[in-house]
Amino acid sequence: MRGGESLGIGDVNKDGYGDLVIGRRLDGSGEVPLEDPLLKGGQIGVVYGAADGPDTSRTTIITQDTPGVPGSPEWGDGFGGGVSVADVNGDGYADVSTGSGTESIGDVYAAGQFTVLRGGKSGLTGDGALSMNQNTAHVPGTAEQNDFFGARTKLLDVNGDGRPELFVSATGENRDGGVWAFPNPAGAPTATGSVSFGAGTLGTVADGSALGAGFAR
Structure with missing residues (x-):
């Protein structure tokens, strides 16, 4: 498994060990030809934790070609961008949110979308995935060209009800960027x-500021 641009840690399979979630939104190159199909459009990899740390012999790779994951892998989709890890539904398994900021919506280039993937006993899965x-x-x-909706995602419980809300940025929205909050x-x-x-x-003037380019805790 190759590295990626965004990282998260959470107990995806509820075995008591933190698992390393790696988002790689970039397409494959000719460096490792056999891996190119897995990297088409981006991917999320999970290295499962163990008593001695990450166990590289136990991994999962999720792409838009994984059963249950909405959409299909296309060059330049950017799937795997801005990963965030938290237990969304309270079942004890950590779930993963990610964006596809350069995903085309219909014929609208780089409008973008986000996807939420479920954790489970066998690890991260496409079953029950949702996308918007x-x-x-x-x-x-x-959805407009170069909105880059899904450039970053963040799962965080801001109202204290025990369930994390989802925050999604579109760094190209109206050329300035924007942030969406999903209950x-x-x-x-x-x-x-x-x-x-x-x-x-926010009452500010910020032409080209790319609001939402990063989320703090």
């Missing part, structure tokens, strides 16, 4: 009640 973009009903905005009332992010804000909402 700005053309999803009740999601604020419209989690019943164990999964939902578009109903989602909100967005940008530089104008």
